[in-house]
Amino acid sequence: MGIQITPSILAADFANLDRDIAAVPSADAIHVDVMDNHFVPNLTIGLPVVEAIRKRTTHDLDLHLMIEDPDRWAPEYVEAGAQSVSFHVEAAAAPVRLARELRALGAKAALGLKPATPIEPYADILAEFDKILIMTVEPGFGGQAFLDIMMPKVRRTRELIKGSGRQIALQVDGGISERTIDQAIAAGADVFVAGSAVYGADDPDAMVRSLRAHADA
Ligand code: DX5
Numbered sequence: 299m300g301i302q303i304t305p306s307i308l309a310a311d312f313a314n315l316d317r318d319i320a321a322v323p324s325a326d327a328i329h330v331d332v333m334d335n336h337f338v339p340n341l342t343i344g345l346p347v348v349e350a351i352r353k354r355t356t357h358d359l360d361l362h363l364m365i366e367d368p369d370r371w372a373p374e375y376v377e378a379g380a381q382s383v384s385f386h387v388e389a390a391a392a393p394v395r396l397a398r399e400l401r402a403l404g405a406k407a408a409l410g411l412k413p414a415t416p417i418e419p420y421a422d423i424l425a426e427f428d429k430i431l432i433m434t435v436e437p438g439f440g441g442q443a444f445l446d447i448m449m450p451k452v453r454r455t456r457e458l459i460k461g462s463g464r465q466i467a468l469q470v471d472g473g474i475s476e477r478t479i480d481q482a483i484a485a486g487a488d489v490f491v492a493g494s495a496v497y498g499a500d501d502p503d504a505m506v507r508s509l510r511a512h513a514d515a
């Protein structure tokens with residue numbers, strides 16, 4: 299089974315993003331966490347920085363919008379160069395309409411769920427998305443402990459994806475490391491965000507490859 303590793307630059311040096319993105323050539327995409335100090339209690343980067351990153355790497359950009367009013371802002375991140383945009387269902391006024399708009403612009407659309415948000419109410423709209431993003435920490439900060447109590451939700455989401463008959467990726471984000479990734483693989487996730495595990499390693503690119511190799515273990 300092939301899995302994808304998407305390093306989160308939240309754990310990189312924001313004064314050396316160019317260098318730190320270049321440090322993970324084996325990444326399947328670069329995960330970019332946008333926080334607005336409203337949806338989550340932290341503030342990171344926005345459109346101008348995404349535009350700047352776009353010019354400096356050929357990797358796909360996997361945007362994770364932890365912001366209010368994604369209906370207004372998510373399409374702008376496609377214009378800024380994102381190949382995939384995740385927005386949170388808790389924040390979106392019209393998630394299906396927004397997913398269709400993102401896809402019409404040529405990007406992948408992903409539905410994000412905070413830990414306390416169940417997947418069942420969204421079973422009927424999964425087919426509108428290219429990817430489902432299950433948070434395995436409370437969004438807002440890197441370096442938190444992996445919430446293994448999310449594994450039943452990951453399993454259930456994988457079942458619903460199978461039932462849909464569509465090719466929908468299942469991403470987990472938060473606390474993914476060599477110690478936790480096996481549980482998430484076993485639960486059915488196939489795309490893995492890793493921030494502190496990758497950028498805290500002596501050799502970030504070797505860590506990307508090592509995490510990916512867990513799928514074959
Ligand atoms: C948290 C972000 C994550 C974060 C993960 O709100 O969405 O992408 O960077 O960091 P680690 O891997 O350190 O938990």
Ligand code: ZN
Pocket residue numbers: 306329330331362471491
């Ligand atoms: Zn993220």
